[in-house]
Amino acid sequence: MRLGFVGTGNITEAIVTGLCTSSTPPGEIWVSPRNREKADSLASNYRGVVNVANANQTVLDNCDVVFLAILPQHKEEILPSLVFREDHIVVHLLAGTTIPEMVPLVKPAWRIVRAVPLPCTAIHVGPIAVFPDHEVVSSLFDPLGTVIAVDEEAKLETLAIITALLAPYYAMVETVVNWGEKQGIDRKDAASYTASMFGALSVIAQSRADGDLATLKKECMTPGGLNALAMEIIDSKGGFENIIPALEAVKEKVS
Known part of the structure; x- marks a missing residue:
């Protein structure tokens, strides 16, 4: 399964590091070039797995699961210009942004999972809150810590506040x-x-x-x-x- 990350900040760095150092690393990861230093560092550390895209759209074109790890205040600036596919699984990491708010920004993609990973995912420990539970997303996060799937988005927001x-x-x-x-x-x-x-x-x-x-x-x-x-x-x-x-x-x- 091909993974993509739009936004290459600390959380992306932690997730990619955790994935690539797990017992079941993904075969292909694409990261956006926005933070070139972090992106190049990940590509250098995990050659043959991590690729630096030349644009955010290139990330989407080359992945099945897309992680949105941009700052929430940039979502209206970045997401409307991107072309999502209906078969994309979208993992949204934006703080303070509900799934209903994300729906029009990522359509026609409809499988949207909100997650709250922490920097410690890089060393495969700590909680990762998700809503709703999704087999593919949970299987990706399982090696990185303790997945806590909640049954209401409001509960995820409460857990996110604790971070x-x-x-x-x-x-x-x-x-x-x-x-x-x-x-x-x-x-x-x-x-x-x-x-x-x-x-x-x-x-x-x-x-x-x-x-x-x-x-x-x-x-x-x-x-x-x-x-x-x-x-x-x-x-x-x-x-x-x-x-x-x-x-x-x-x-x-x-x-």
């Missing part, structure tokens, strides 16, 4: 690492230990099929213990409720 916490998460980890370094720990060791600890906690949380994270929190807090003390201090300073206004602000921005 705005990538930078805050790294900021939290950085804060811990900075503190460790000030205590005399080598920065690399502090970063490795902290990231590994949070990674392990995420694996445990993901294993809870019922989503009961409150129980996990309680299990970590021995009365009078260190975790209980840390939780008490954090709660007294406003706790993690400060995350909610951030999520609401992102929701308003993409609505």
Whole structure:
């Protein structure tokens, strides 16, 4: 199956890297020339698989599945000039843009799947939200992480909002690492230990099929213990409720 990418930014780079380094790499990928440096880098890294098109239309002419990875504010500028085929499967990655909004921009193509991949798809980990579920699209994403197919587009939009916490998460980890370094720990060791600890906690949380994270929190807090003390201090300073206004602000921005 031939894949094409209109838009060659960070997410395209991550998806293509993940696909090409998976156990079942695609036979042919076409990327648009808009970001020439990234496009040429991908073609150089994955010779014989990744091809740099001379125009966006060339991408569409040479693919069966087309990933739209352009900035949402550019969709009216770029998409109307492209000629889609009825047999195209369109994977749309544009933030804040619903499938009904995309329909007139990609017709006569009618199979449209909206997806929210993350940069970590490059190393085959992390969630990939999709709507609606589609066998071909899910099979492409399966090697790149955990595919979460939702039954309503509104649910996908909520999951997409949560991705705005990538930078805050790294900021939290950085804060811990900075503190460790000030205590005399080598920065690399502090970063490795902290990231590994949070990674392990995420694996445990993901294993809870019922989503009961409150129980996990309680299990970590021995009365009078260190975790209980840390939780008490954090709660007294406003706790993690400060995350909610951030999520609401992102929701308003993409609505």
